[in-house]
Amino acid sequence: MPEALTAAAGTARASHDTADLARMLLDLGDPATALALLDAGSADAAASASQLAVLGMAHLAASRPEVALPVLRRAVALGDGSAATLLNLALAEGATGDTTRALALVTQAEDAAPTWAEPALRRAELLRRIGDKDAAAAAYEAALARDPARPEALIGLASLHIVRGDGARAQMLLLRACAASPERAEAWDALGLALMLTGDAAAAEAAFGEAARLEPTAIPWVLHRAEAAFAGGRAEAELARLEQEGGSWPAALAARGLLLDRVGRRAEAVDLLEAAAILAPDSALVARVRADALTRTLDAGGAVAAIERALEFEPDSIDLRNNLGAALVRAHRHGRARAVLEALVVEIGPRSGPLCNLANARVSLGDQEGGLAAAREAVAAAPEDPIAWRALANSLVYHPAATGMALREAAERTAALLRAPSPPALANTREPERRLRLGLLSATLKTHPVGWLTLAGFEALDPTRFEMVAFSQPLGPHPDTMARRFRALASDWVVTDTDSAAARAERVRDHGIDILVDLGGNGDQGWAATCAWRAAPVQIKWVGAQSHTSGIAAMDWFITDRWESPPGAEAQHTEKLLHMPDGYCCYSPPPYAPEVAPLPAIANGFVTFGCFNNLAKITPNVIAAWARILSRVAGSRLLLKAHQFADPDIAAAIHARFAALGIAASRVELRGASPHRALLEQYAEVDIALDPFPYTGGLTTCEALWMGVPVVTRPGDYFATRHSTSHLCNVGLEDWVAADIDAYVELAASRAADIAALTVLRGALRTRMAASPLCDAPRFGRNLAAALRGVWRQWCEENSDAR
Amino acid sequence: MDGYATDHSILATRARTLLAAGRPAAAGPLIAVLRSKLAGSTELAELEARLHLAQGDPEAARAVLDPAIAAEPRAALLLVRAEARLRCDDAAGAAADAAEAVIAAPDDADAKTVLGIALIDLGHSADAIPCLDEAVAARPANPWYREALATAFERDGQAAIAARVLADGIARTPAHPGLRTAAILLAMRGGDAAGALALAEAARRDGAVDARVMGLLGHALSRLGRHDEAARSYAEAHKLAPEDAYVRHLAASAGMRPAEEMAPAAYVTAVFDGWAERFDYDIIGLEYRIPGVMRQMLGEGALTTPWLDLGCGTGLVALALGDVATGPATGVDLSGAMLREAAAKNLYAELIQREAGTFLAGDQRRWPLITAADLLCYIGDLRPLLEGVRARLEPGGRFLASIELADADRHWVLGPRGRFLHGRAMLEASLAAAGLRLAEAREEVLRLEAGQPVCGLVFRAVARNADA
Incomplete structure (x- = not known):
């Protein structure tokens, strides 16, 4: 305690004015000394x-409201009805949980x-x-009526306006707060938030910058500044400034991580955000930014862990819970994903985002009916949301x-809701035989x-x-x-994963792409919507969620072949069909594929029948057909x-479905995932592969054949x-190839009865496949080149009078 | 203010974990915070040094370690400095540090391995063996220790033991392609192509496959004359390492992708750096004729002035021409290892490691004689190099070179052995376009390869307006 106060303390004790001295100490912000002076x-x-x-x-000032409470109650009981004491008692009541009593006391203090x-x-x-925001706003107004420059009231009332989305009113209040108390970083930060609401990113960045200047280590101000910089198109400049500053x-670190994530340097972002989270383990904001960044990486397991950490701070966050469900799906933890998303939907009601993710989770669990139902609910909840319609299509494709x-x-409904404007004129030169620039x-x-x-x-x-120019995700460090x-194939690698469809289309146009080949479709990671903005003169759909x-x-x-798209298939497509002379794709077997093993039978x-396809493709009809086959083949x-x-609950459910059809669990072995080579090795245990339907295998079929295992299939009426x-x-x-389900069962059973033929086929299948057009890359390349050149020539001809 | 994590032991542990996981960008900020908490400590010095090493800056690591070790020569610090010194090509310093680390921590297998590697680099393979043997005994499943031990045995002339060391390691860690590659290379260097092939095929069967294994499988097949199969292996190698210039050239030579106009420097360097030590021994067995034919073409008149040997390799042309071309020779080659072999022969006044075309463009001297034995076979379109040669020939100067012959009507083609073949007409046209003319040409069997003759042309060219 300062010498003057020591002397004063002695005098005060002597004169029994300890209370006054204690008040002085409290005014000076020294509750510990005040308490020591007052003693027991x-x-x-x-x-x-x-x-x-x-x-x-x-005691209140020393953050001990539970100790302050009885003391203050006694003070009031003894007749201290001053506004200050009533207010302090209200604070103690409120801090110890009795908000009702606190409100009553604070009203008495006002009176x-x-x-x-x-x-x-x-x-x-x-x-x-x-949660009574209207009454709170009125109370703030009352405070401001008594003290127009009171910064807490200005900031408090402004924040209510911000929550309501009224950035303009909030700005007016906050400008007053900043003028009255320019040293309050909180005010500048709130002003920045209000400016962001009205879209003034540059001014917001300046406001956040002032808050950060006042408190440079305060995470919220610095992060808000980074967000504003990104919103204002200054991400790189702000990143450079932060890197120049070099703060640890x-x-x-979190701000740099956020900006790195925004500009697509995801691996660097993850590293810095991890460091920030280690150094600030109690920061909800850092946890949230890290979770958001990891959600955009391929590290689904890491994303799950990060989102769970963020949820510890914000357990009621709908966004985080929805993201958790989506991340769990990507991490192949579908059972938990379903549980998380179903709980969320029950709690918040039908909303498109969670319902779309739930549809995905259910389909992935082999519940095609439940997935479609969730997708239909999403459409009902948001009929103008293209994401909901996309989820419907993506669920429907698996449905029997x-x-x-x-x-x-x-x-078509999905595409119509994209509301792409009329395409701009394209500057590609119409020379039929020149070198073409393909966009992948x-x-x-x-x-x-x-x-x-x-x-x-x-x-x-x-x-x-x-x-070739690639438009894709960041490559990452490994x-x-x-x-x-x-x-190695691409002359340029354009990172475009955070772009909107319109922005991506513009980037494709800026690169002068002649033919854009979409290899992602409308799947979860698909960007086919980009094509709606006419990114290139010729746009082609090929492999990659190419189900319809x-x-x-x-x-x-739409690249196809005569087997995929027999005559009449045109009616199912909005695209023109581009038939390849052989198959529609070319399989490139892995160099590490094991040798074909002898027939295990x-x-x-x-x-032993086998199917290594995704559970999403296994419908009740498929299980029924397989049960019939197992019954037929003793x-x-x-x-x-x-x-x-790998999930025992899922495995048990599948076994139960077979048991209901009279097939014992001992006859159905269920295995989880393996590294790729180990998966291929396990075809050594399979004699005949059984294709699911309606959605058949694709790559899985190629791999089975490469490993010497023939596949029984039953085609349907659309591409997948x-x-x-x-x-x-x-x-x-x-x-x-079987014509219908009965023929499928019969084919599987009859082939199983001819071990000799199976042996011969197995021994020759890899050689046969290697020599077939399916694996003949030079041949496929020639055909692909001819097809691309053909559609380009056609475009040149059709547009020859356009310039 | 937001709360900071302040427990420095936790931060240090997390930093160490992140560095071990290859994430220096995440570890760096933690180490920066630790600077204020652990200032002057050996733990901080070690972390900072490891961070510098992870960031590819061994000099910075040493700068941190030198004062720390001077104050407290702990084994952990000595070991990190040994690693830094190895990366700075200071094998002697690395050996000294590693030796001290071993003395300080006799059970540290890492220290013994670093000491062993340093001793190998210093040419003391026999001394390296006991260190590495102990390291392997301590951690028999560590593939890097085994590779180092096998290298020591091989350099000590005990290739059979080296092979057993690697075989044992492969049995313990069958999925590790590095051990497989080492074993295959050992067999190839020993001239055992069949053994190398068996090892490569076993690696492929067992799934221990990377681009090097597939590339070596191709090499082994090629050595045995099974070129079509080799081509498929090169194509598979290219699939696994598409950015690797060496593999890319092999895939092109196998016809699996379009050829570039010259072999990448990385390919040439890789081939000859790996071959240099036994090149002279091998080439004699292949009945290599080019230097002798060039000697004949040169005639008897003495050349006492400086001359230039492009693609000099180990100096076989200088050796062959030594009785006639007695003037100071300048040798140019891409391969540092080949140049070291040439230097040991004391035939050249200067040896320069550079690509031939780049040298000709940058060096202003002119020469009465320029030779290029087995150089043009690494170039498809000859004209740029020939123009460079023309510009550097003195009036009346001679250019002696060789090509491998393609069919007469072909321009140039990349052959299955990774070398370019040229049609004679194409050669003459390229010479003419460069201002040269063919003065003399002899069709010769340049050497044998897999028991088969490699046919080519050894020729002498002069400036177009010069006398023959």
């Missing part, structure tokens, strides 16, 4: 009301001191706490009752069915005739081998492999129902 004597039975009042105030702003201000805060405190025309309708549009230019089924074809294109092959028509009027062509003495087994089966038919026919195995 002040709380004894002989203490006066004023002494108790001061003691109570000191006792009608010109004092503090009681009204405290009343406003209490009313806000209980959490606020600076889906038809090509129904899918077309859903796709996909978030999955990596080890993915897109890679396995298209890369060899692209690599076979003559680079003197075709240049791209897989297929991503590196795509990168895109429904987009500006999607000109020979050693086993029984036939002693046979069924090996099913999908990541979902005929992938296996295309692959089998391309390899010359037309006789493995």
Whole structure:
């Protein structure tokens, strides 16, 4: 304690004016010394009301409301009805949980001191706490009527306007607050938030910048400044400034991480945000920013963990809970995803976002009916939301009752809601024979069915005739081998994952792309909507969520083949069909594929059927058909492999479905995911692969064939129902295609009875496939080149009078 | 103010974990915070040094470690400085530090390995063996220790033991492609193409496959004359490492992708750096004729003035011409290892590591004689290089070179062995376009390869307006 005060303390003790001195110490912000001065004597039975009042105030100031409460009650009981004591008692009551009593006391304090702003201000805060925003606003107004420059009231009232979305009114109040109390960082930050509401990012950035200047280590101000910089198109400049500053405190790290995430430098963002989270483990804001960033990476497991951490701070956040559901789906934890999303929907009612994610989760669990129901609810809740219609189409495609025309309708509705404006004029020169610039549009230019089924074809294109530009995700620090092959192929790699469809289309146009090949469709990671903005003169849909028509009027062509799209299929498509002479894609087997193993039935003495397809494709009709096959083929087994089966509840549900059809669990083995080579090795245990329907295998069928295992398939009437038919026919195995479900069962059973034929086929299948058009990359490349050149020539001809 | 994590032991542990996970960008800020909490401590010095190493700055790591070690020569610090010194090519310093670290921590397998690697770099393979042997005994499943031990045995002339070390490691960690690659290379260097092929095929069967394994599988097949299969392996290697210039050239030579107009420098360097130590021994067995034919073409007149040997390799042309071309020779080659072999022969006044075309463009001297034995086979379109040669020939100067012959009507084609073949007519046209003319040409068997003759042309060219 300062010397002067020590002397004063001694005098005060001597004159019994300890209460006054304690008040002075409290005014100086030193409650600890005030308490020491007052000591226990002040709380004894002989203490006066004023002494108790001061003691109570000191305990409040020392953040001990539970100790202050009885003291202040006694003070009031002894007759201290001053506004200050009533107010302090109200604060103690409020802090210890009795908001009702607190409100009553604060009103009494207002009545006792009608010109004092503090009681009204405290009343406003209490009313806000209980959610009565209108009454809180009135209380703030009352406080301002008594003290027009009271910054807490100005900021409080402004924040209510911000919550209501009234940025303009909030700004007026906050400008007053900043003028009255320019040293209050909180005021500048609130002003920035109000300016962001009215879209004035530059002014907002300046306001946030002032808050950050006053308190440079305060995470919220610094992060808000970064957000404003990004909104104002100054992300790179702000990032450069922060990097120049070189701060290692959490606020600076988090802001850099946020900006790095916004500009697509995701791996760097994740590193800095992890450091920020380690250094500021109690920051809800850092946890939230980190969760948001990880949600945009491929690290689904990391995203789940980060979102769960953020939820510890914000357990009621709808956004976080919805994101958690989506991340759980991506992390293949579908059971928990469903539980999280169903709980959320029950709590908040039907909203498009959670319902779309729930549809995805249910379909992934093999509940096609439940998935479609959720998607229909999403559409009902938001009939103008293209995301809801997309979810409907993506659920419908797996449903047993889906038809090509129904899918077309859903796709067209989705596309219509994009509301793309009339396309701009394109500057591409109309020279039919010049070198063409192809755009590859996909978030999955990596080890993915897109890679396995298209890369060899692209690599076979003559680079003197075709240049390729990739529009994709960031490559990251450790791209897989297929991503590196795509990168090696492309003259440029444009990161476009955070762009809107319109912005992405503009970037494609800026690159002078002649033919844009969409390799993502309308799946979760699909950007086919970009094509609605006419990004290139010619736009083609190819592999990548290529299950049915895109429904987009500006999607000109759809690559297919005669097996995928027999005569009459045109009616299901908004695109023109571009038939390839052989199959519609080219399979590139992995270099590490194991050798084909001998037919396991020979050693086993029984036939093993298998299906390594996604559970989403396994419908009740499929299970019924498989049960019939197992019943027909005595002693046979069924090996099913999908990541979902690692969940014991899911596995038990599948076993129960087979049991209901008379097939014991001992005959149906369920396995979870494996690394890719190990998965391929497990085909050594399968004699015959059974294709699901209506949505058949695609890459899975190619892999089964490559491992020597023939596939029984039953095609349907739209594109996704005929992938296996295309692959089998391309390899010359037309006789493995069944016309209907009964024929499918019969085919599987009859082939299982001919072990000798299976043995011969297995031994020759890889060689046969390698020599077939399905794996002939140079041949496919020539065909692809001819097809691309053909559609380009046609475009030149059709547009020859346009300039 | 938002709360900060203040427990420095937690921060240090997290930083260490992040560095071990290869995430220096995440570790860096934590270490920056630790600077104020652990200032002057050896723990901080170690973390900072490891951060610098992870960021590719071994000099900065040393700058941090030197004072820290001077104050307290802890084994952990010595070991990190040894690693930094190795990266700065200071094998002697690394050995000294690693030796101290081993003395301070006799059970530290990492320290023994670093010491062993440093000793190998210093040429003391026999001394490296016991260190590395102990490291492997301590951690038999560590593939890097085994690779180092195998290298030591091989350099000490005990290739069979090296092979056993690697085989044992492969049995323990069958999925590790590095051990497989080391074993295959060991067999190839020992001239055992069949053994190398068996090892590569086993790697592929077992799924321990990366671009190097597939590339070596192709090499082994090529050595055995199974070129079509080799081509498929190169194509698979390219799938696994599309950005690798070496693999890309092999895939092109296999016809699996369009060829570039010259072999990438990375390809040439990789081939000859790996071959340099035994090149002279091998090439003799392949009945290499180009230097001898060039000697014949040069005639008997002595050349006492400086001359230029492009793609000099280990100096076989200088050796062959030594009795006639007695003037100071300048040798140019892409491969540092080949140049080291040439330097040991003391035949050149200067040796320059550079691509031939780049050298010709940058060096202003002119020469009465320029040779290029087995250089043009790494170039498709000859004209740019020939123009460079023309510009550097003195009046009356001679250019002696060789090509591998393609069919007469072909321009140039990248052959299955990674080398370019040229048609004779194309050669003459390229010479003419560059201002040169063919003065003399001899069709020769340049050497044997997989038991088969490699046919080519050894020629002498002069400026177009010069006398023959």
